[in-house]
Amino acid sequence: MKDFSISPISMVRSLVQHRSLAMSLIRREVIGRYRGSVLGTLWSFFNPLLMLLIYTFVFSVVFQARWKGGSGSKTEFAMVLFSGLLVFNVFSECLTRAPTLILMNFNYVKKVVFPLEILPVVSQGAAVFHGMVSFVVWFVFYVTFFGLPPVTAWLFPFILLPLMFLLLGLGWFLASLGVYLRDVSQFVGLLVTALMFLSPIFYPASALPERYQAIMSLNPMTHVIEQVRSVLIAGIVPAWHSYLIQLAGSMLVAWLGYSWFQKTRKGFADVL
Numbered sequence: 001m002k003d004f005s006i007s008p009i010s011m012v013r014s015l016v017q018h019r020s021l022a023m024s025l026i027r028r029e030v031i032g033r034y035r036g037s038v039l040g041t042l043w044s045f046f047n048p049l050l051m052l053l054i055y056t057f058v059f060s061v062v063f064q065a066r067w068k069g070g071s072g073s074k075t076e077f078a079m080v081l082f083s084g085l086l087v088f089n090v091f092s093e094c095l096t097r098a099p100t101l102i103l104m105n106f107n108y109v110k111k112v113v114f115p116l117e118i119l120p121v122v123s124q125g126a127a128v129f130h131g132m133v134s135f136v137v138w139f140v141f142y143v144t145f146f147g148l149p150p151v152t153a154w155l156f157p158f159i160l161l162p163l164m165f166l167l168l169g170l171g172w173f174l175a176s177l178g179v180y181l182r183d184v185s186q187f188v189g190l191l192v193t194a195l196m197f198l199s200p201i202f203y204p205a206s207a208l209p210e211r212y213q214a215i216m217s218l219n220p221m222t223h224v225i226e227q228v229r230s231v232l233i234a235g236i237v238p239a240w241h242s243y244l245i246q247l248a249g250s251m252l253v254a255w256l257g258y259s260w261f262q263k264t265r266k267g268f269a270d271v272l
Contacts, residue, residue: 006259022118026125048134052082075145083232084201084225086134092192093127094167099178099185106272120171150235159227165250169257176264179271
């Protein structure tokens with residue numbers, strides 16, 4: 001039986017070597033999601049737009065919520081809320097789909113030439129595409145009501161880089177685990193819902209009592225969401241030493257996830 005390398009070099013080589021195939025599958029997935037609908041891929045624009053309007057109405061009009069430390073305007077609340085939500089949606093989509101990636105593409109498993117390891121990359125690429133469309137919606141609204149965002153907004157892609165590596169590692173790990181344990185997808189769905197309410201999306205982390213803030217800091221999305229708001233809205237550059245630790249840690253998770261996937265993929269055909 002063929003042995004699959006787990007070295008970091010083979011991980012990078014595989015991603016580079018199969019980049020064209022991955023891009024092609026990402027394009028197919030994005031287009032396929034809206035195939036048959038009248039508006040087609042325009043739904044990827046209307047979905048975040050409608051979400052922004054609904055969340056703004058519910059939280060600022062119905063619940064009369066105001067962002068602690070802000071000006072108190074409904075528009076500002078919507079911008080702050082949506083900046084956190086658009087990042088969490090990428091995280092949520094990648095994690096909830098990961099346990100079923102191999103199960104949904106079992107026809108690829110017996111094709112020796114197909115690189116199964118790119119399936120989490122494809123899923124993540126489609127989620128990032130929808131995240132980018134959501135960001136465009138956020139940007140247009142921000143410019144309309146507040147003018148240009150602070151110059152630190154250019155750091156936005158760099159802030160997301162550790163999250164991308166983290167999701168890649170978790171994607172490889174869950175995609176493999178989901179083949180052997182079908183309950184994983186149910187558990188991950190519940191976990192993602194819990195993490196959404198334990199992330200500073202609808203309220204700032206500082207609004208919690210101090211003893212609960214320590215618990216919230218264990219959520220990996222807490223730091224990402226706060227850093228995103230720092231660069232997009234507050235104009236604050238994140239602490240680079242903390243960022244570099246995050247980046248190194250997430251790269252390690254990516255490699256561990258890849259190693260687990262490579263070690264366990266030999267049993268996929270037997271289980272499926």
